[in-house]
Amino acid sequence: MKKNKAHSTLLNRYQKLINISCDLASELDLNILLSKIVQAACEVSDAKEASILLYDPNKKTLYFQAATNLDSRLKRGTAVPLDESIAGWIVNHQKPLIVDNPQKDKRHFNYIGQITNIECSSLLGIPLISKGSVIGVLEVINKKGGSFNKEDEAVLLALGAQATVAIVNSRLFLQSDLIGEFVHEIRTPLSALNAAAHLLKNNRVHEDQKKKMIDLLEAEIQSLSDMSSSFLDLARLESGRKQYNVNEFDIRDLFIECHEIIIHEAHKLNLLFILDLPDTLPRIRGDRKQLKQAFINLLNNAVKYNKIEGELILKAKAEQDQLVIIISDTGLGIPEDEQSRIFEKFYRVKSHRDQVPGTGLGLSVVKHIIQGHGGEIDFTSEVDVGTTFTITLPYEV
Ligand SMILES: Nc1ncnc2c1ncn2[C@@H]1O[C@H](COP(=O)(O)OP(=O)(O)OP(=O)(O)O)[C@@H](O)[C@H]1O
Numbered sequence: 008m009k010k011n012k013a014h015s016t017l018l019n020r021y022q023k024l025i026n027i028s029c030d031l032a033s034e035l036d037l038n039i040l041l042s043k044i045v046q047a048a049c050e051v052s053d054a055k056e057a058s059i060l061l062y063d064p065n066k067k068t069l070y071f072q073a074a075t076n077l078d079s080r081l082k083r084g085t086a087v088p089l090d091e092s093i094a095g096w097i098v099n100h101q102k103p104l105i106v107d108n109p110q111k112d113k114r115h116f117n118y119i120g121q122i123t124n125i126e127c128s129s130l131l132g133i134p135l136i137s138k139g140s141v142i143g144v145l146e147v148i149n150k151k152g153g154s155f156n157k158e159d160e161a162v163l164l165a166l167g168a169q170a171t172v173a174i175v176n177s178r179l180f181l182q183s184d185l186i187g188e189f190v191h192e193i194r195t196p197l198s199a200l201n202a203a204a205h206l207l208k209n210n211r212v213h214e215d216q217k218k219k220m221i222d223l224l225e226a227e228i229q230s231l232s233d234m235s236s237s238f239l240d241l242a243r244l245e246s247g248r249k250q251y252n253v254n255e256f257d258i259r260d261l262f263i264e265c266h267e268i269i270i271h272e273a274h275k276l277n278l279l280f281i282l283d284l285p286d287t288l289p290r291i292r293g294d295r296k297q298l299k300q301a302f303i304n305l306l307n308n309a310v311k312y313n314k315i316e317g318e319l320i321l322k323a324k325a326e327q328d329q330l331v332i333i334i335s336d337t338g339l340g341i342p343e344d345e346q347s348r349i350f351e352k353f354y355r356v357k358s359h360r361d362q363v364p365g366t367g368l369g370l371s372v373v374k375h376i377i378q379g380h381g382g383e384i385d386f387t388s389e390v391d392v393g394t395t396f397t398i399t400l401p402y403e404v
């Protein structure tokens with residue numbers, strides 16, 4: 008009788024697992040997928056919390072990606088050293104591990120405990136293995152009413168296998184989608200290059216025209232090269248392979264640095280660049296390099312789509328628990344019927360395409376970075392008046 012009962016609960020767990028697996032298989036958005044996996048891991052192993060870390064084999068580092076108890080995404084991307092963590096042990100040994108009282112285990116990486124504020128009394132971790140290589144680690148902690156056993160391990164391993172397939176699929180899907188769009192986008196500059204090269208070869212071009220065509224060739228080559236690097240950034244961000252290198256830093260300094268970089272560009276077009284910052288701003292946790300890239304992209308737009316002798320402003324202020332950053336310009340503006348499209352990959356406002364060079368990828372990268380930091384980005388715009396982008400970034404008080 009007792010055996011029967013145990014059997015049926017195990018069966019129930021596997022039944023649950025099958026339902027969850029179907030759901031995972033159809034989820035292609037990597038972030039949603041990861042949060043579904045941690046929820047599912049808790050459910051099937053009766054754990055209170057779960058987290059998932061993804062492994063970057065090039066940097067030999069694990070990065071914290073999703074957890075059931077993370078209220079702010081600021082902690083996403085925290086690097087976890089292989090040598091000093093239980094998850095690292097799991098990667099190195101490619102084996103599951105059950106640890107009672109992990110806080111006493113010398114492999115325990117205490118920092119995670121600190122940033123999640125969770126006391127950890129029991130832990131079960133499994134490697135996520137695809138084609139013989141570890142892609143990450145799934146950990147559940149604090150089993151409801153006891154410690155983890157071999158049965159929990161077996162169920163979690165079964166879930167891990169499904170989760171791994173879903174993660175790999177989601178990455179492949181993102182890649183194929185992006186590659187298709189990229190190939191489509193490079194056709195036009197490639198055919199322009201082809202035509203110019205063809206004409207130059209035929210020697211029927213006057214010397215003065217030659218110079219113009221070579222300039223054109225150079226501009227197209229530059230545009231292809233810009234497109235490839237933005238494209239690579241975006242592909243890495245979308246597939247979750249570009250990791251946020253999270254540290255605490257002074258964001259006021261970062262704004263001053265951005266101002267110094269962009270003011271040269273602004274002066275070339277006789278633009279006035281106003282930096283409006285309070286004396287102090289809260290320190291924030293995030294990837295400084297990525298955030299710098301996001302602000303530079305927005306400021307570059309504010310310069311590129313401005314009018315001669317126009318103005319741009321970078322302003323920041325701290326509110327209760329978030330930082331508000333405003334980047335505004337007095338430029339061309341964005342027509343209302345195109346406003347909903349500007350964050351799409353490769354989208355460029357029709358009337359700007361012939362006037363200003365660009366790849367249409369900058370804002371997609373910005374949105375990824377801001378949302379990856381738990382923030383939001385929005386804008387208002389009026390044609391021939393200007394555009395104002397507002398970014399909010401959470402910080403801890
Ligand atoms: N400040 C702005 N004022 C007016 N239009 C803008 C502004 N910022 C963006 N846009 C419009 O949104 C489009 C998308 O911007 P995005 O930064 O993604 O691409 P881009 O500037 O064309 O190329 P790049 O990848 O080099 O940044 C731009 O092509 C432009 O039409």
Ligand SMILES: [Mg+2]
Nearest residue numbers: 308365369370
């Ligand atoms: Mg841009």
